[in-house]
Every structure is written in structure tokens, then in C-alpha cells.
Amino acid sequence: MSVTVPAGFEAAGVECGLKQSGGLDLALVVNRGPQQSAAAVFTSNRAKANPILWSQQVVADGTAAAIVLNSGGANCFTGPQGFQTTHATAEAVAEALQVSAGDVLVCSTGLIGEQLDRDKVLAGVTAAAGALADGGGADAARAIMTTDSVPKTTVVEGDGWSIGGMAKGAGMLAPGLATMLVVLTTDADVETQDLDRALRRAARVTFDRLDSDGCMSTNDQVTVLASGASGIRPAFDEFTEALTRACDDLAAQLQADAEGASHDIVIEVRAAHTEHDAVEVGRSVARNNLFKAAVFGNDPNWGRVLAAIGTTHAVFDPYRVDVWMNGVRVCSEGQPDQPRDLVDLTPRRMDVLIDLKSGTASASIRTNDLTHDYVHENSAYSS
């Protein structure tokens, strides 16, 4: 059950009336210790929501006792009044749990530019604190959903310890994260500094390479909390590997549930001069609306792939590049190769392989196609 699988954690998800559509909209995850290590990475958007500004301060000392998350409102561009709402939320959690407000992380997601109803949030905190349970992870995962169609959770088992996680996403998934809230928990004994390093390494190759629509949110936060309750201290690499698997699983679930998408596209860039080049090239294709619309129409339009690569600064010669789509080499040396009719784009999963012939680095970027439903859902956003 997601974040409550590891020992030492309780969680709850309650309804406090923030979502117009009704349903669970406030989640609380509490770390009962004995350790209360915490690390987080935040949106790189310079316009940061109030809960981001708050949480950055809270996590600075590497400890946190709890994290509270609401859907139904992003509390972004809401000025001093909005910041006070975030602050009051942390204070309410602190009082209910008898901890310091400076150890309470806060996340919000939903429409930006509107005030959160503070009374509803505070009532929700009280209700959630009263509902905390060892098996509360499932409700918590549902309470953070906005336009998500399913809750996203993961569990990775270590040798006597485990990692649990939950995520919400769906649209606005982009580099440096995107309206993506993720909470990971572990009962492994991991020191703060290692927790931070492991999270940054894991996020860099998972969430940071999920680029659904190129839009970067104001509210993204990926948090990991460690209780040490298993009494086991795994090797750093072993823990990092497990955390990366957990992040990768959640990233794939976010991609699969991206707003209105009909294809999950994995763009693998190979033989790049540097890993940075590989990422830049993959992202340029992932953000090309013409390529994405073509995929929606099951059209293997590889010319749009090359046109996108041409906008980058990567080391490459456009007239040496090979491109495969679902295993068919449609372009070699910048010229037509196999007939495009051989490419079957009817499955939801699509693999694009780009061979830059410029070095030995590689990277994979996950994205989605551009569909009628994407336009529809984002022209009528109201969660």
C-alpha cells in the first residue's frame, strides 16, 4: 500500500471539500522514526508556489516528521495570504502530531492563481491526523490525484528493508520535474546526506527525463523520507539502485496516464558525443508538436525527428543520422531507408531510436503524443 509499506510510517487520505468534483483531497504521511531523515528536489521553475517556498526551508536541515499534500488548488500566485495558508497548514499538522512546524513539508496541486480555502484545509488536517493508519497509503495516494485517472504507487523490496512510493501527475510533466508530486518512504537506515545524493541521482535519470508536454509546473516536489525502522543500513549503491527503480516505475506510470495521450513514446538517443547531447536531442524530439501530432495519427514521420534534432546544439551531422521507429530503420545517413509503411504505430508503446554516430553516450526520454484529448482536457482544466 504505497508509502505505508516500509515500517515506521502512517498515512491518511481524507475529503475536506477542496475539489469541486468531490473525493479525497488531503493526504498526510507521518514518519514515526526512529530516524526522520528527509530529502527533496523541487521544480526548477523560477515562479515557485507557496508550498515550494515553504518546503525548501523545511528540508534544508535534512529532517522532516511529516508531509501534508492537498489537491484542489496549487496555492501559487496567491501572495502573502497564500503563504500564510501554507504556514497555517504546517502549524496545524505540527499541533496535531506534537512536532515542530519546521519539520512539516507541504505540497499543493491544482489550479494556480486562486486562494485555497484555509478553513477547509485546516479541518482536513485535523481529520487526517485522526485517520492516520499503518495501511493509510492507499487513501493518501488517491487524495493527491487531480486529473489522474488512477492512483500511482510503487513498492521496491530490499534485503530486510523496503521503499514505498506514491505519485500524481498527468500533464505538465516536464524537465526539472512538472506538476508532479511524489512521496517516497523507506525504513532503511540512510543518513540525510546519502538520502539526498541518492534522490538526486535517481530523479536525474527518471523524473527529469519524463517530458510529456514540455511545460514546467510551479509546484513539483519529489520527497523521500527515511525512518530507519528496519534497523538495516544498505550500501549506498544498493539503496540508490532501488530508489531509482521506484522512481522509474512511478515515472512510467505518470507517462502512461498523461492527459489525453494515446501513445507512450520512449526516445532512445545513442552514440551521442556526451550524455548532455543525448538528453538535448531526445528532449527536442519529445517537445516537437509536429512529431507528436504525427504519432497520434500513426504516421512514422521521421523527417520531423531530424528537423527537431537540427534545432539542438548537439554534436552531429544531419546527413549521417540513422532513425529507427518500432524496430524499422526508416532513415539511414539522413536519407530514406525502409518504407515507412513497415512501421506499425497502432500499439500504445512507441520506440524511437536515434543513432547520432558522434560518440558513446546515450539517454532515454519518455514522452507522449499530442492528441485531440490533450487539447480538450487542457482547454477545460478545472480540477
Added chain:
Amino acid sequence: MSVTVPAGFEAAGVECGLKQSGGLDLALVVNRGPQQSAAAVFTSNRAKANPILWSQQVVADGTAAAIVLNSGGANCFTGPQGFQTTHATAEAVAEALQVSAGDVLVCSTGLIGEQLDRDKVLAGVTAAAGALADGGGADAARAIMTTDSVPKTTVVEGDGWSIGGMAKGAGMLAPGLATMLVVLTTDADVETQDLDRALRRAARVTFDRLDSDGCMSTNDQVTVLASGASGIRPAFDEFTEALTRACDDLAAQLQADAEGASHDIVIEVRAAHTEHDAVEVGRSVARNNLFKAAVFGNDPNWGRVLAAIGTTHAVFDPYRVDVWMNGVRVCSEGQPDQPRDLVDLTPRRMDVLIDLKSGTASASIRTNDLTHDYVHENSAYSS
């Protein structure tokens, strides 16, 4: 009648069978002099089509006798065979007109990654050379259309001289130009160096600031040809101003006919630290799919404007910015101001004004919304 309004020019548009849909698909514009000055700006995409590679060489000496343009195929990523087709096209024009092939510019537009039918192109050149006429500008403007719904032409009158122009676009309109072919003609007496400077100045504030969908084409070319036939040499600033007006008029027509768009959006960024900052901020909004989808739904979602600005490197404080939509200040100092219900987004034209409060520079970017029709047209591209 577009490019044939200025004295000294003849043009033709013929059908040679390149377009599957039928219709005019090859245009020829000839400069009868006495002067044959030419300047051009090209796509900054590093993956350049064969006609771009050819034309860059032709224009290097600042003279050109003719320009031939085809729709129905971009001749890009078609390897040596494709380059030979471009070369043969220029040779055919040269032979028909008794000029040097090194003075014949070539442009192509249409699907990339497929060979042009060389025989059809060469037959088209012969037909076009035979159909050249003083009033041929109208046919030429129609022959370069792909998914354009209307031909785009312009005329700007100077004092005893004039500028004529034609353009094709519709989708893939982006920075550093985009599947945009433009031919401008003038009978003013302008030296090559001044023609080049004037064109760069004009393009920088018009075509370079038209960013319909953020995608950059492999085939963009904006060319200006001067015949000197009026015998009048206007002052440089006067000529540049007129050329800028001609480019701005064509850019507005390209925006108004962008594939599937239902709104023409002008994003004005004011009080920026530098003009570069103003352009970067305007472009970040113009390329934000979530903002563009919201406009399609007539939703004045200003939070997405601020979230987009937050991804830039411009000097600004997100909590000082003001945003107006169609004259209503929906955000001041990064907080909600007037109710969003006051904004009427039903007209096709939408004005966004962003006050960064960081300096005195400004810039305007033209873009379009993201619509069902955009997705549809680009998922079934076949012109």
C-alpha cells in the same frame, strides 16, 4: 499582384503534377534588371534542405537573376540524388532564361524525406519560363501554397518605387523562420549590402517573432530581389521601414492562416531588462502548450503565463509581474487582480500584455492557440 508590382519583374505559376491534390505547384520569379541585387535569410535549423544548401551558395555574391519555388515536396533528407534535383532545376531555369545557374535561387516546400520527381520539376520549369508575364505574381503566389488556405501577398508603395511580396506558411512557423517561403521584390535602386542589412533588420522583428508552434522547418527562406528599374534610390532607413512593413504584413497573414488555429495571439512584453529578455519571455509563453490550449477553450488562464515566464532566464520577479488579457489586468504583482470572467476571449484576436517591471525594453511575439484542428491537420499531413 504581389511580386510583379515593382517594375522589372516577371513571374509565373504553373501546374507540373507535384501536388497530389493537383493545382499550381511551381513558381518562377525573374528579375529583368537593370540591377540584380539579392539578399536572403535562411532557416537556422542545422538540418537544411537541399534547396537551402544550394541557395546559400547562390546568394553569397549578392546577385540573383531568378528564383524558382516548388510546393509538393521539400527535397530534404533526400541525399545526393535530391541535391542533384535542385541543381538540375537551377540549370533548367538558367538555360530557359539564358542566365548562369549560379544566379538561380531554388526553394522547395512540402513533405520531407521523399524524392522530388525530377522530370516533373524540369517540365514545370519549361512551362513556367514560357508563361512568364508582368502580371504573373498572382499565379506565383498560388503555386507556392501547401496547406495554406489563401495566397499571401503584399504591396508597399514608396515615393516612385515599390515593394511587392508573396509568402506561404501555415504551421511550423517558428523562430529563425519556419516552413515559410517568402519572396520580396523591389524596383528601388538598393545596393546589395544595404539590401542584406535591410532584410535582416526587417526579418528580425517580423518573421523571427512569429512562433506559431515552436517547430523550426528545414526549408525556410526569405528572399528579396532588387531590380533598380525605378531609377530611384531611397534613403536606407526609408527603405528598411517599407521592407519591414511588407514583412510585418506577410507575417500577420501567415499567423492568420496558421494550421487549425482559432486565435491570433499577440504577446507584448514590456519593461524588460533587455530586448533579448522580452523576446525570450514572449516566446516562452508562445510555446507553452497548456497556455495555448487554454486560449483555444477561451480560458484566460494567466497562471500558465507566469509558469511559462518562470522557465526563462530573463530578469524578473514572478511576484512583481502584471498580466493583462484583452485589456483586463488579471494579475498584478503576481497575484489575482480583476476577475477572469471579465476577459472576453471569443474574438479571434487576443492581446496579452506582460509588464516585467525590470527595465525599458520591449518586444512582441505573434502566435496561435493549440486546437483540435491543429492536431488533426498535423496528424494527417500529406501535401
